[in-house]
Amino acid sequence: MTGRITDPSLWRAGQDRIDWARAHMPVTVALSARLREAGTVAGVRIGVSDVLEPKTATVALALAEAGAEVTVTSAGRNTDDEVAAALAHAGLPVYARADAGRSEDRENALALLDHRPEVIVDDGASTIRLVHLERPDVVAQMRGATEQTTSGVRPLRRMHAEGALRIPVVAANDARSKSLFDNRHGTGQSVVFAVADVADISLRGATVVVVGYGRVGSGIAEHAAALGARVIVTETDPVAALQAAFAGFAVRTLAQAAVEADVVISATGIRHTVDVGHLDALPTGAIVAVGGGVSQEIALDAARAAGATEIARDGAVSTLRMPSGSVVHVLDDGNCLNVSAAEGNPVEIMDLSFGVQLASVEYLLTTRGLDAAVHELPRAADDEVAAIALASFGGTVDTVSAAQRDFLASWMSTEGADE
């Protein structure tokens, strides 16, 4: 099988958008050039399982240009058919259609595994888990995988703890160059702007409740405030809640905040974060969305079971009448809005994440003896990604002086040494 896409004729528009992204991805370009020159991925079968839009396409193409045999899959709700067509036009087997449902998504992922990838570049760990469950013969031949999301690394660590993980996995998500920027600034911008665009609202003067103040939540809070919203943060972790307070945000329980919310954005990645009671307490006209996220982070199935009914649907906006009588608008059925209803995180931010992914692939393929576990990307590789990006943003990194190095290397007290 050599691919399954919606319409090959869409390739030109997809290619234009890939070209735009690539022009703003200096880290990906630099690291893929090194992989090509060193022959690191030459002839290696690599499966890319990711949101399929212009930035991820750039990574798939970069790996292919460096000599890898690249196959691509993506869930239907995360697939851009134009981009899929552009990758197919470039000769890559692509298994992704925007209109695919869950069963076809699974068939597409299995089709990728039929190419017997030696490395999987994953987003959400769904394909890594699938290969362990359904294709043990493929796993046995694999050299490893990389995973770029918080929600994907968590089950992989569980797999390792339970002895189920059979390949080395680099937690690209945990690299500082990824999580400090992608999760916070990238998702912050893309989620907040997508909420405003999809719901067609101005955030000026609106009350925005941000549920969860991790890296994603803090970025969402910051961007909402920048557009003129009054932000209330809800948190279950006292330290994170304190951080929110020190950033100048009101901190309340979700039950307290819901009653005055114009917008609720969940950023916890935990099922049933916004529960039926919260939805029921929202004022009429409130908007609910998920940034990042997992299925049923907004408890929509439970809400329907409790009597909520959809009274209107306009594009990605579903309007529900709750049992309390209030009418709330749910964006994109509670899916990860910035991906499914917008264009994903900004290009240069994703460039950092994909730079980390490429560095992770390089680490997997050039490091002997990595055991079947979840590994961190070495600090030096992480630093290199950041340094390339910093230069592209116009910054210059300083160096440690000999005196500083001596100080850091010594355990002797230096009190009075300069007197």
Add this chain to the structure above:
Amino acid sequence: MSSFRSFTPDRIDALLPVSLRLHREWRSALETLSYGGALPPLPPALREALRDVAGVDVAHDPGGIDPFASPAFGILSSRLRAEQVLRAVSARTNLTLAGTTVAVVGDGLLAEALATSLRTLGAAVIRATDAPLTTLAARLDGYRVQPLQELSSRDAPVHLTVLTGEGHGILPVDALVGLVADASPGGAPTAGLRTSPSSRPFVGEVGRASLVEMPSPLPEADVLPSSAQWRLLDALIALLLLDRHAAGDDDRFAREVTP
């Protein structure tokens, strides 16, 4: 746009809640309201729909009152426009704002609103202006300030230049590098500028700069209006009604449009 012609009274009430409530307060006959200044005229189909359905005829007339003379309108429009411009830049380029260096050109309220929002979301802001008062305030607020004539001579990359149309004339956009957005209400700073197409919709190339097309602050012909455009139109009509019936009571206008 044909959708303007399909307006019902209920629909137009929902889109223009403040102004039509005020209009009912004083309505005796068809109101003809004129505004001048930098805001663009309304599309003829919308003007016609407002006249037929709501009983207000909103005309653009150089002799009409300049809404920007109202401090409250200036505050509201600058905040709405700053949000609209930043959202358009983000959606039309898919590029980051955090981490970038942005030059905000001009000395009015819009420049202030843009600078504040951009700084809050993590951009390094340069205020480009020749106005001594703006320079003083910007320097004291911690901004780097650059004279207009140095706009194109930069020692570090500037990722985005935003023209506000206040306190500057026509600038050599083709001498700039990076993204350029014309946030001015009427698009005067880039009127007539010829661009060549890029690989991205709404982005044209001019020299080494990429000009990102901005939406109008008011509803446009042939484009589905956004809530921000309706909100500003609502405020504009409210301002014109208050000018006629309440001696331009700016405090009342401010109260009426405060969310």
